[in-house]
Each structure stands twice: as structure tokens, then as C-alpha cells.
Amino acid sequence: MTKQIKLSQIVPDNFYGMRLDQALAEMFPDYSRSRIKEWILADAVQLDKSVQNLPKFKVVGGEQVDIVADIAEDQRFSAEPIALDILHEDEHILVINKPAGLVVHPGAGNADGTLLNALLHHCPSIAEVPRAGIIHRLDKDTTGLMVVAKTIPAQTHLVEAMQAREITREYEAICYGKMTGGGFVNQPIGRHQTRRTQMAVIDGGKPAVTHYRVMEKYRGHTRLRLRLETGRTHQIRVHMAFINHSLVGDPVYGGRPRPPRKAAESLLVMIRNFKRQALHAAMLRLAHPITSEILEWHAPLPEDLVELNAALRADTLLHGMDEA
Template sequence: MTKQLKLSEIVPEHLFGKRLDQVLAEMFPDYSRSRIKEWILANSVQVNGQACAIPRQKMLGGEQIEILADIPEEERFDAEPIALDIIFEDEHILVINKPAGLVVHPGAGNQDGTLLNALLHHCPAIAEVPRAGIVHRLDKDTTGLMVIAKTIPAQTHLVEAMQAREITREYEAVCYGTMTGGGTVKQPIGRHQTKRTLMAVNENGKPAVTHYRVMEKYRAHTRLRLRLETGRTHQIRVHMTFISHPLVGDPVYGGRPRPPRQAGEELLQLLRNFKRQALHAAMLKLAHPITGQLLEWHAPLPDDLVALNDALRADTQQHGMDFV
């Protein structure tokens, strides 16, 4: 389903000499630069009554701009009173600490009970923002920080900042194997060649970069701090599996549990019952999309990851750092 959008404005004189795509981005801040460029290339933009398909064409000021374009009509979802752990909120953005088990956006098999449904209840006006202001996602069982836009201008700026890699996201994780030091995984990610619902390192995929450093070493596991340069689907999970250090508990990419030799029954039971990827979005830093103020938030580890680290640390101490 699409709806027709019609916009009409005069180019302000102070935009003299700027390119058409730059002028439109300033005149219509509710729409992203990429969408504006699509409209220009599709002959949906008229300058003084003539279609203009050249984004770089210079404007003099005073031109009559008209845009007539089809845009996707947002699917409507129900508001639901689902509790949110709100870390920060103003009239432009919302930062939450997402729990494990909460799906971000409705999809096949998850039409309700999602973060989007919760956002519609918490802030009804967010229904007018595409995707209810969601600009990035966390997997269902990944915990931690997410930023949501409450207005279209805030969303436009956040999406552009994300694409320009101006938003810093750091994660904590526990992986299998003892790592000797930090590093960077720079491998493209795309759809798995045979299992189309999964992602994989794929030479035809999109560029993906993950930086990691060692926080703590255990006998047969490592606690990591990771920083994303890009935000591909399942990026950390795929990259860590690629370098043979999959995340503990990952039901898709992790394989079977790999306990250290002679582990106690308590640790064995904890590893068997850890049914989600041991991954937590611990830090988020960005420039406020409207004020430009640099903001930073931290979310403490959830109880299950605290218990996992405590058990692995106790096992390591008990066996005198006898790595396997």
C-alpha cells in the first residue's frame, strides 16, 4: 500500500548556490537524504514546473519546488501496555534498556507483544513516525541499550548518524574458547548460501567491522567488550563464530555447550540452561539529533550474565587458571 505525498515550497534565498538534494534536505527535514535523492532520480521533483532528475543541480533561490511522490503507507499496529525500562527521555528521543525475550518489531510469528507495540502505548504520537521511531534493532534475546526517535526529524538525523558511523555502540559478551588478546573482524556479511534465514560471512555481502578486546579470561571462555562500526543483522554473533569463538548460549550460531574439563555440576547446569546468546548492549554514545549535545548511557549486565561470569570466574579460580 502506498499513499501520495505532495509538497510545495519556494527555495529560500539563503540557499543560493547549494545543490538541489542539499536544498531539499534543508527544506523538508522530515525526510531522509536517501529518500529525497530517490525522488529526484525518479522525476518526482519539479523545479519551476520542470522535472529535474539531477541531484547536483545548483539552486539560485526563489525557485518553486514541487514534489509529487508515492510513499509506503505504514502498517498499523496495536498499542499494548508493556513495561519499558526507560534510561532517558525527552520530547525528541527515548533510550531504553531492552530485556531478553522482547522482540523489537512485529513479524512472522510475533504480531504483538513487541517493543513497537509498547512504544505505541507509551507515546501514541510515535505512530506517525516510520517504524514507530525504531532506527536500529537488537535480536530478541540480546539485552541492552536502544535509542528510539519520537519525531520524524529526530529519526532522520539518527538514521543519517548511524549510516555515517557517528553513533558508538559497545557490547559485552561471553564466548567459547580462551582468547589471547583483542582484535578486529572485518568480513562482509550476507545471507547464508543454503540456510536463507541465517546470516554468514559472505564475500558478496555488505561490509561489516567488529572490534573486540578481552575483559576477562576464564578456563575455557572469554569475557569480551565489543564495538560495532557497522550494524549488520546478527553481526557480532556471525563474526565471533567466523573466528571460532561463538557466543555462549547462541541457539543459532553457537553449537553445543563446551564446558571446561572437570567443571562442577553447578557450572555445567548453568551452561546447559543458558538458552540465549550471552550478549548485552552495554554502552551507547551519540550526538543528540536536535540539540547536538553529546550523550552517553551505560546499562549494567543483566542478572543471568552476572551469574554466568561469576560461575566461570569461580571455576577458573578453583582450578588455578588451568586453561583448556
């Protein structure tokens, strides 16, 4: 479904010589420049009652601007009373700690039971915001922090901050192999050429940078802290597999379980039965989209990762680091 909006304003005189798309973005800051450009190209913008569909058109000041445009609503999805672990909420944004197993957005095979359905129930007015305010995603079985916009102005500013890499996201993970120190992976990511549901490091892919540092070393595994510069689909999982340190439990990029030699049966069972990627969005820091206040949240490790770390730590204390 769509919602029609109508906007009217006079171009300020000091905008003389400015591009139309730039001028409208300044005049209507609740909407992104890319969205305004789409409206211009779709003949939804009039200057002095005449359609103007050239984004590069130079304004002179004093023109009457009228915009009649459609914005997609998410009312085609149903609201569902799904519990949310809310860490912060105000009139503009919502920060949640997503559990494993919760799909973020409805799609093929997941028409309901998603975070979007939960958001529509928790905050019905969010249906007026595209994608119900979801500006970034976590994979179904990745846990941790997400920020959601409750209004269009908040969404516009958060999307722009995300694109400008002004939102900091840090993750914890457990990977296979012994890593000696931190570093980063700077490899482009795109759709896998033959397995279309998967991503891969490929020539011509989108730039992707993942920083990592070692938090704890185990016999045959490493506990990591990771920070994203970019936000490509499956980025951490793909990058860690690319450097031969895939995440424990990753059903797509992890390969077969690789427990350390002579591990106790309990640890063997735990690793074999860890059916999700051992990945958790642990920290989120951003400037509030309306007040500009710098805010930061931390989400504790979920119980399954706490137990896996404890088991690997006990195994290392029992056998020592040298016998993997």
C-alpha cells in the same frame, strides 16, 4: 497506511548551480536526502508548477518548490501495554534497556508483542514516524540499550549519524575459548548461501568491523567488551563464530555447549540451559539529534549474565587457569 505531506518553499538565490536533491535536502532538513531523492524520482516534486524528476537537475534560485508525497505510517500495527525499561526520554528521543525475549519489530511469527507495539502504546504520535522511530535493532534474545526517534527530524539525524558511524555502541559477551588479548575482525557479512535465515562471512558481503578486548579470562571461556564500527545483522555473533570463539548459548552460531573439564554439576547445568546468546548492549553514546549534546548511557548486565560470570569465575578460582 500512509500519511500525505505537502511542502512548499522558494529556492534560495545562493543555491545557484546546486543539484536538486542536495538543494531540497538543505531546504527541508527534516527529511533525509535519500527520501527526497525517492520523491523526485516518483514525480512528487514540482518546480514552478512543472514536475522535475531528475535528482541531478541544477537549480538557479528563485524557483517555487512544491512537494506532495506519502510517508508510510505504522498504524497497521496495534498499540499494546508492554512495559518498557526507559533510561532516558525527551520530546525527541527515547532510550530503552531491552530485555531478552522481546522482538523489536513485527514480522513472520511475531505479529504482536514486540517493541514496536509497546512504543505505539507508550507514545501514540510515534506512529507518524517510519518504523515507529526504530533506527537499529537488537536480536530477540540480546539485551541492552536502544535509541528510538520520536519525531521525523530526530529519526533523520539519527539515521545519518548511524550511517556516518557517529553513534558508539559497546557490548559485553561471554564466548567459548581462552583469548589472550584484544583485536578486531574485519570480514564482510551477507546472507548465508543455503541457510537463508542465517548470516555468514562471505565474499561480496557488506563490510563489517568488530573490535573486541578481554575483560576477564576464565578456564574455558572469555568475557569480552566489543565495539561495532558497522551494524550488520547478527554481526558480533557471526564474527566471533568465524574466529572460533562463538558466544555461549547462541542457538544459531554457537554449536554444542563446551563446558570446561571437571566442572561442577551446577556449572554444567547452567551452561547447557543458557538458551540465548550471552550478549548485552552495555553502552550507547551519541550526539542528541536536535541539540547536538553528547549523551552516554550504560545498562547493567542482566541477572543471567551476572550469574554466568560468577559461576565461571568461581570455577576458575577452584581449578586454576591451566586445567581447561
